[in-house]
Amino acid sequence: VSSGINAEYGEAGLCLYGNDIDETTTPVEATLMWTVAKRRRAARDFPGADEVMRRFKAKEGRRRVGLVVEKAPARPHYPILNTEGEIVGEVTSGSPSPCTGKNIAMGYVDIGYIKNGTPLQVQVRKKIFPATKVAMPFVPTQYYVEKK
Numbered sequence: 001v002s003s004g005i006n007a008e009y010g011e012a013g014l015c016l017y018g019n020d021i022d023e024t025t026t027p028v029e030a031t032l033m034w035t036v037a038k039r040r041r042a043a044r045d046f047p048g049a050d051e052v053m054r055r056f057k058a059k060e061g062r063r064r065v066g067l068v069v070e071k072a073p074a075r076p077h078y079p080i081l082n083t084e085g086e087i088v089g090e091v092t093s094g095s096p097s098p099c100t101g102k103n104i105a106m107g108y109v110d111i112g113y114i115k116n117g118t119p120l121q122v123q124v125r126k127k128i129f130p131a132t133k134v135a136m137p138f139v140p141t142q143y144y145v146e147k148k
Contacts, residue, residue: 007095007096007097007098009093010093010094010095010097010104010105010106010138011097011098011099011100011104011137011138011139012137012138012139012141013066013106013136013137013138014137015030015032015064015106016093019076019092019093020064020092020093020106021064026048026051026052026055027052028052028055028056028061028063029055029061029062029063029064029108030064031063031064031065031136033056036052041053041056059111060111061110061111062089062108062109062110062111063108063109063111063114064092064106064107064108065089065106065107065108065109065113065114065133065136066104066105066106066133066134066135066136066137066138067080067091067094067104067105067106067107067120067122067131067132067133067134068100068102068103068104068105068131068132068134068138069094069102069103069104069105069122069124069129069130069131070103070129070130070131071103071129072103072122072124072127072129073094073095073096073103073105073124074091074094074103074105074107074122074124074129074131075091075094075124076091076092076093076094077090077091078090078091078094078122078123078124079091079122079123080107080109080113080120080121080122080131081120081121081122081123081128082113082120082121083119083120083121085121085128088109088110088112088113088120089107089108089109089110089113090107090108091105091106091107091122092106092107092108093105093106093107094106094107097138097139099138099139100138100139102138104138105122105131106136109133113133114133115133116133116134116135117132117133117134118132118133119131119132120132120133
């Protein structure tokens, strides 16, 4: 995927299959439960429903988050660290953001680190750079919604 397309997807907070999600990722982990209709959640009539709904209610595991990384762009597979230097996750995609002028990234972190404003760090090659957990999308959407 070209870096331009990757930046556009990233700014919108969208997942790239093979980077941010794959066949092992649940909608809960990827913060995509909005794609599972409430009726289907209640009926549990989709593949893996029991496990997905268990994880949804348990509030455990990992979650996809947005990060702003200071100074250096984060790339896939770079470790995400807490402020004590312990690995708490991994970057799945990242690039400089033309719209925000910042280095943005998405990745998965342990559930204890998903609150907006949480200070984190990203190891880029052999250096550690400060990062902050932020809300996605990184750039506000301006989709046209027809008024009813």
